[in-house]
Amino acid sequence: xxxxxxxxxxxxxxxxxxxxxxxxxxxxxxxxxxxxxxxxxxxxxxxxxxxxxxxxxxxxxxxxxxxxxxxxxxxxxxxxxxxxxxxxxxxxxxxxxxxxxxxxxxxxxxxxxxxxxxxxxxxxxxxxxxxxxxxxxxxxxxxxxxxxxxxxxxxxxxxxxxxxxxxxxxxxxxxxxxxxxxxxxxxxxxxxxxxxxxxxxxxxxxxxxxxxxxxxxxxxxxxxxxxxxxxxxxxxxxxxxxxxxxxxxxxxxxxxxxxxxxxxxxxxxxxxxxxxxxxxxxxxxxxxxxxxxxxxxxxxxxxxxxxxxxxxxxxxx
Numbered sequence: 001x002x003x004x005x006x007x008x009x010x011x012x013x014x015x016x017x018x019x020x021x022x023x024x025x026x027x028x029x030x031x032x033x034x035x036x037x038x039x040x041x042x043x044x045x046x047x048x049x050x051x052x053x054x055x056x057x058x059x060x061x062x063x064x065x066x067x068x069x070x071x072x073x074x075x076x077x078x079x080x081x082x083x084x085x086x087x088x089x090x091x092x093x094x095x096x097x098x099x100x101x102x103x104x105x106x107x108x109x110x111x112x113x114x115x116x117x118x119x120x121x122x123x124x125x126x127x128x129x130x131x132x133x134x135x136x137x138x139x140x141x142x143x144x145x146x147x148x149x150x151x152x153x154x155x156x157x158x159x160x161x162x163x164x165x166x167x168x169x170x171x172x173x174x175x176x177x178x179x180x181x182x183x184x185x186x187x188x189x190x191x192x193x194x195x196x197x198x199x200x201x202x203x204x205x206x207x208x209x210x211x212x213x214x215x216x217x218x219x220x221x222x223x224x225x226x227x228x229x230x231x232x233x234x235x236x237x238x239x240x241x242x243x244x245x246x247x248x249x250x251x252x253x254x255x256x257x258x259x260x261x262x263x264x265x266x267x268x269x270x271x272x273x274x275x276x277x278x279x280x281x282x283x284x285x286x287x288x289x290x291x292x293x294x295x296x297x298x299x300x301x302x303x304x305x306x307x308x309x310x311x312x313x314x315x316x317x
Contacts, residue, residue: 001150004141008154017123018158021116025166033173040097040181048185055186059085086188097174097182103195105174106167110202110261113166114209117159118230121210124155126223144312148218152211152304159210160203167199198261205257208296212253215300215307250287253299259292 012018043051061067062085128134141147178184209230217226238254249255249266259266266287287295 001146004146004150005154007141008151009157011128012124012154012158015124015127017120018162021120022162022165025116025162026169029166029170029173033177036097037177037181040177042181043183043185048183051185097178098186099175099178099182099184100187100191102171102174102187102191103198106170106195106198106202107262109167109170110198110205113163113202114206114257116166117163117203117206117210118213119227120162121155121159122213122217122223122226122230124158125151125214125217126221126226129217129221130223145308148308148311152214155210155214156207159207163203163206164199167202171195171199201261201263205260205296208300209253209257211300212303215303218307219303219310247286250291251295253296255287256292256295256299259287259289260296263289265289265292 063081067085068081128137137147138144213226213230216229217223220226220229234254238252241248255266265285268284268286
């Protein structure tokens with residue numbers, strides 16, 4: 001088992017896509033931060049003082065109940081009125097980057113990071129089939145289930161390392177851009193911890209989607225199959241069919257991944273309702289946080305089991 005793990009790790013590290021993805025990802029992040037910094041200007045002391053005064057005024061109004069209706073409940077994700085008001089009345093300096101957006105930057109770049117993980121996993125899963133070296137591997141280690149499970153472990157480790165590294169570079173370059181061309185005004189306490197937790201969720205989703213891509217690439221015996229099926233599913237099924245049938249969003253993989261990363265449930269698009277005392281109530285939840293984890297786990301387990309069965313039964317030539 002140890003020798004097989006070392007062999008798979010060495011094979012994965014030798015793939016050209018790994019350094020290409022790391023270098024390309026870092027370059028894209030640096031270019032994006034340079035562009036963002038070039039289009040920003042460090043706020044003047046007068047602008048900061050004005051934004052701080054506006055924040056204090058808006059925060060006081062919110063704490064007096066002017067942002068929420070009488071008897072209205074706090075939106076999901078907030079545990080206190082002060083937390084809600086600090087977010088809603090956050091000081092806004094339009095001329096520069098704001099450090100308080102760090103967690104949002106990590107969350108909004110999650111799609112890019114997940115797609116990189118999917119491409120990496122599909123390549124690692126389909127490369128031996130495309131190169132015709134699967135027969136050689138199975139001659140050395142004929143226990144196919146063990147081969148695929150060890151490969152899945154290696155893919156999960158590499159995807160986790162690559163995505164965490166890229167997000168670390170993103171946080172570092174964004175912090176540097178803010179120091180040069182922005183401000184930390186309004187950054188809540190614990191912001192860095194929140195950003196790290198968001199990055200961990202993005203990497204977790206990347207690993208899950210990567211293992212799904214590995215399973216599909218194993219079933220289709222090529223990298224193209226893994227990428228083609230996943231992108232076809234994303235565009236044709238979730239992008240088109242789900243638009244006509246919003247009620248099925250609680251059974252969709254990509255929707256579940258979005259809920260996990262953002263920690264925001266998907267609500268029924270129908271209008272909310274007013275209770276007898278006149279307060280507004282939230283519409284029903286279509287896909288909650290727990291259900292999102294369950295949906296993602298079901299997809300992953302089913303596809304991995306199917307890949308194991310197909311890989312074990314089909315001939316290799």
